[in-house]
Amino acid sequence: LKLLDLLFQPWIRIAITGYLLWLINIHESSLLFSILLMMISITLLWKPRIYITKNPAPDRSDGFEELDSDIWQTQTGQPIVENNFGKPSPGLGLPVATPAEATNSFLILKDSEFERGIVECDFYLEPGAVFNIIFFCDLDNNNWYMARYDSRSAGSSDGFLIKDRGRGVNWRFHSMSGTHTSEKQWHRARIEFTSEKVTMYKDGELVTGFNPTEVFGKQIGFFNEVQHVHVDNFYITKNI
Secondary structure, rough: OOOHHHHOOOOHHHHHHHHHHHHHHOOOOOOOHHHHHHHHHHHHOOOOOOOOOOOOOOOOEEEOOOOOOOOEEEOOOOOOOOOOOOOOOOEEEEEOOOOOOOOOEEEEOOOOOOOEEEEEEEEEEOOOOOOEEEEEOOOOOEEHHHHEEEEEOOOOOEEEEEEEEOOOOEEEEEEEEEOOOOOOOEEEEEEEEEEOEEEEEEEEEEHHHEEOOOOOOOEEEEEEEEOOOOEEEEEEOOOO
């Protein structure tokens, strides 16, 4: 398998092609044929363009012109509508909770269950902030998976965490990428999840993924850690 993986590298294939061309021409001239074959082999280095298709119609979406209590349930903290900040403004602010809460400002999508779907939103991290999107959530038993976007440079990274041991027990690393999210700029988060596969993206690029072994529940939400986070343009669909 390692040999096959090596042979699939474009530069290796071009080197082999060059060697074969040399063998072709060592005894008699086949210049035109050789040039044509080499031009075709060079196209192996060209990356195909990836076209982003439009998302399906959302089951729920929110631009946070207001914090609608018919859509969102506040679990902890005091999320606020920020009239002078957003993409575009207004947007949602997730302040640090007072008194301190591990989940700070924590919102759950009300009256909606998702066994599979796509979650997207824009988010902006203040220095040191962490943003978590939770899914497969069973709020009654306090169990969930979460996709973390982390601006801290030490001891943590972007990736997936899991909270599967009930109340009073912190979450733990599950599938981490080793990357970090830059602060003080807008990013686009995207989580695709089914019972077979989960992936997370940032600004259109894959961060990491995993194959879940257990689905706790069907609720969706998000919260911030450590510092203030701004959120806008929330979208979720069951079509995946």
